[in-house]
Amino acid sequence: MNQRLQVAKRIAWLTLWFVIFGGAFLIPSIEMPWASHSVHRAMMPHNTNAMILQDEEMDLPFDEELIADGRILFERTAGQVGCAACHNAFGTGDSGVGPYVRGVSQENILNALEGIEEMEFFDLSNEEVSAITEYLRWLGQYDAAKTLIKRGAFSPEELTVKAGHKIQFIFENADRSEHTLSSADLDLEGLALPGRKTVDYLWTAPEAPGTLTILCTDCGEGVSLPINVEAAEE
Ligand code: HEC
Numbered sequence: 580m581n582q583r584l585q586v587a588k589r590i591a592w593l594t595l596w597f598v599i600f601g602g603a604f605l606i607p608s609i610e611m612p613w614a615s616h617s618v619h620r621a622m623m624p625h626n627t628n629a630m631i632l633q634d635e636e637m638d639l640p641f642d643e644e645l646i647a648d649g650r651i652l653f654e655r656t657a658g659q660v661g662c663a664a665c666h667n668a669f670g671t672g673d674s675g676v677g678p679y680v681r682g683v684s685q686e687n688i689l690n691a692l693e694g695i696e697e698m699e700f701f702d703l704s705n706e707e708v709s710a711i712t713e714y715l716r717w718l719g720q721y722d723a724a725k726t727l728i729k730r731g732a733f734s735p736e737e738l739t740v741k742a743g744h745k746i747q748f749i750f751e752n753a754d755r756s757e758h759t760l761s762s763a764d765l766d767l768e769g770l771a772l773p774g775r776k777t778v779d780y781l782w783t784a785p786e787a788p789g790t791l792t793i794l795c796t797d798c799g800e801g802v803s804l805p806i807n808v809e810a811a812e813e
Pocket residue numbers: 623624625626627630653657660661662663664665666676677678679680683687688691695697698701711
């Protein structure tokens with residue numbers, strides 16, 4: 580075969596390939612309802628930490644009103660189910676449905692609302708998204724320390740926190756009856772945990788490592804929760 584014909588054939592093939600596959604590259608940039616979900620999903624980071632807010636964003640002042648609205652939305656009203664249904668109360672993500680979302684960015688939330696199949700049913704206004712974002716940013720300041728009370732016993736039986744860190748204790752009462760927690764060490768006086776409810780308590784761990792105690796005053800003989808404060812290596 581002569582050379583010219585070969586070159587012409589190659590050009591013809593290249594053009595054909597470009598038309599077929601070049602078109603495929605263009606598709607995702609055109610808004611196609613059936614394509615956009617898979618595209619956004621592919622862009623979702625698998626590493627939660629990658630989207631956690633940076634220190635500068637955490638240092639901005641908080642809007643208390645937005646936080647209060649965001650908390651109600653997150654816990655029960657967003658999309659009539661709330662985000663907690665899948666991400667747990669206070670966004671700890673320990674039920675294995677939705678992941679840990681404390682301190683995520685607005686961008687991360689918007690991507691999830693668009694790209695996560697389980698979340699597609701939400702139709703939130705900008706104001707609602709802003710409130711939820713502010714609530715999750717606020718939660719992001721605190722390390723979550725969670726325990727469950729069941730048949731009058733703590734599970735896990737003790738909690739470990741980092742010295743000097745801001746802590747959000749999360750007490751989930753799985754019993755039908757109310758329980759009461761008290762601790763002179765933590766300045767906690769008669770915190771009521773209604774039956775089948777989850778209650779939080781905000782606290783700052785002392786700088787000195789050691790073990791503190793929270794007492795359940797009505798769980799049974801001397802049922803208490805040791806809080807280990809360990810040195811925080813930065
Ligand atoms: C029906 C269950 C469900 C509900 C309700 C739900 N989510 Fe999700 N969410 C998920 C699942 C499942 C994922 C993780 C999907 C994956 O990683 O493949 C997720 C992921 C996310 C992510 C991404 C986290 C990351 O690590 O990138 C954010 C942010 C998020 N959800 C926020 C919310 C907010 C805010 C609400 C309430 C408006 C909400 N979710 C309600 C199931 C739910």
